[in-house]
Amino acid sequence: MSDTMQRPLDVLGSSVDKRIIVKTKNGEDIIGILKAFDSHINIWLDEAKIEGEKEVKLGKVLIRGDNIVYISPGK
Amino acid sequence: MSDTMQRPLDVLGSSVDKRIIVKTKNGEDIIGILKAFDSHINIWLDEAKIEGEKEVKLGKVLIRGDNIVYISPGK
Amino acid sequence: MSDTMQRPLDVLGSSVDKRIIVKTKNGEDIIGILKAFDSHINIWLDEAKIEGEKEVKLGKVLIRGDNIVYISPGK
Amino acid sequence: MSDTMQRPLDVLGSSVDKRIIVKTKNGEDIIGILKAFDSHINIWLDEAKIEGEKEVKLGKVLIRGDNIVYISPGK
Amino acid sequence: MSDTMQRPLDVLGSSVDKRIIVKTKNGEDIIGILKAFDSHINIWLDEAKIEGEKEVKLGKVLIRGDNIVYISPGK
Amino acid sequence: MSDTMQRPLDVLGSSVDKRIIVKTKNGEDIIGILKAFDSHINIWLDEAKIEGEKEVKLGKVLIRGDNIVYISPGK
Amino acid sequence: MSDTMQRPLDVLGSSVDKRIIVKTKNGEDIIGILKAFDSHINIWLDEAKIEGEKEVKLGKVLIRGDNIVYISPGK
Structure with a gap:
């Protein structure tokens, strides 16, 4: 891989302060x-709710x- | 990431001595x-109860x- | 193994920008x-949908x- | 964190020789x-029983x- | 173990370009x-099908x- | 912890050549x-039977x- | 432990070329x-069958x- 290749967690980096x-695993959204977020994909959300x-x-x-x-930045 | 970026476990750091x-995984609150708390997210609670x-x-x-x-600092 | 042997993740390397x-584990496509992608096989998809x-x-x-x-590059 | 911050496993350290x-995970007490105990939270109990x-x-x-x-030092 | 002892993954090394x-874990063949393949037993197959x-x-x-x-080289 | 503190696996050390x-996890005794035994708690038993x-x-x-x-040295 | 203490995987070392x-975990023999075998207890068997x-x-x-x-060297 080249050094400029994107990494999967870049999806999260560009979503800070945005709704995701x-x-x-138990099926909740x-x-x-x-x-x-960190490298383990531990996630801190504000204004969170379970749908x-x-x-x-x-x-x-x-x-x-x-x-x-x-994790998805939304539809 | 910059050195000043927040990390997910900061949510816990600001909740010490507060109710969470x-x-x-078995669905209990x-x-x-x-x-x-520590980096494995092992948690020590006082005055704990299972709802x-x-x-x-x-x-x-x-x-x-x-x-x-x-983990949530509460509603 | 020789240094030129292919590695399993090469399947992903040749599929960037392609549909996969x-x-x-819960049975969804x-x-x-x-x-x-990275070495943990964390995956970033665009235009994704669950079938x-x-x-x-x-x-x-x-x-x-x-x-x-x-993961399959498709049928 | 300061060096004097408590750690979760301190709950166990103060419970040695006491009933816990x-x-x-299969629901037994x-x-x-x-x-x-050790850092993996492997636990050695004496006079143990399953309720x-x-x-x-x-x-x-x-x-x-x-x-x-x-793990709880009891009610 | 002597240096010449066989290792389990040698089964895979001798099966490259062969049908396996x-x-x-969900019971599929x-x-x-x-x-x-690699040391995690990640596997790249060609002409694959689920029976x-x-x-x-x-x-x-x-x-x-x-x-x-x-994994078996077949019956 | 002091150097002389007991460790959980000491239970096993004192049970070698004894019945345990x-x-x-599937509920068998x-x-x-x-x-x-080793640090992963891999266990070698002789004269073993499943009750x-x-x-x-x-x-x-x-x-x-x-x-x-x-693991228990028995009732 | 002394250096001469047996280790659990010695059971396997003495079973090479023998039937085991x-x-x-899904209950099959x-x-x-x-x-x-290796330290992860990955196992290579010949003439294997599922009972x-x-x-x-x-x-x-x-x-x-x-x-x-x-794993058992048999009854």
Whole structure:
């Protein structure tokens, strides 16, 4: 690979302070504003909520990376 | 990343001695006062209790990080 | 092994900017254009969608490598 | 973090020779007197028993850390 | 062990460019021609297909090692 | 911790050549005479048998550590 | 531990070229002649077959260590 090749986590780097969707291994969609992430894909969201049968408001939340299936900057 | 970028575990650093919610992989909400954490996201809570169908009082508790889905400073 | 032996991730290196299928451990097929990957097989797709009973459009997505069963450049 | 910050495993350090409850991933409560632990949260209990539908006496027992959800010095 | 002792992955080294069967943890048999592997037992197959209730043609495929139960050069 | 503090695996060190019970993650009790162990808690038993609905005689057996919930020198 | 203490994998070292039983996490018994193993307990068997409701002949097979519950040189 060349040094200028993009890396997967660049998707997150360009999404800080923007709304993202985090799909967890138990099938939940957690939506919030990305504040920070690390190499384990631990994620800090603000204004987070769980979408689903009943919406759950979480506010500020730290999601442990090993529970995450995928992350999308939204549709 | 710049050196001043926030990291996900900063959410925990600013929550020490405050009440947090820990969602575990078996679906329980453990609520308590955060006393300490480490890089594995092992968590020490005081005055902890499990919310759910029947509330269980735990008092002081060490939660092993690999059981944690997310942590929130509360709603 | 000789230094010129191919490595499994070469399949991904030759698929950048091409459409691939990612099979996840929960049985979903996520299809999109491969933009980047790393040694953990974390995958960044563009124009991604989940195929299945109901198609879900994801757009840009980061898939965490430990959820992936296999990746194919398509049929 | 300052050097004097508490660490989560300090909960265990202050519980040696005291009775603790260990919740395992298969939902069991193992109760006993903490004799030793390590950084993997492997736990050695004396006078241990499994509480539940039918109590099982274990006596001395080594619990492998990766099976542990949480540990509490008791209610 | 002597330096000349065989190692388990030698089974794969002698199967490059030959047809192998990969049994995955979800019970599928993926059959194809082995092109490359690494120490994590990540596998690159060509002309791959999933055998089972309904055969699925995959063509070129990268199988992530942690999904693999066993690999056989065939019956 | 002081240098003289006991470690959890000391339970095993004092049980070599004695009969122990190994509880596995699939719920089985494997009973046998402990011959050797390592830091991963891989266990070699002699005269081993699986207790349960139907007893299974194993003789000499190596149990991989990551399948073990707890180990007890017996009731 | 003294330098002369036996280690659990010595069970395998003394079983090379002999018939062993490998119990996998999905409950299968794979029987074959041990040709090689490594520190991850990856196993290469010759003349292997899966015992169970219907016997499956595998011939030469590489079993990934993380699928193995226990290994026995036989009853």
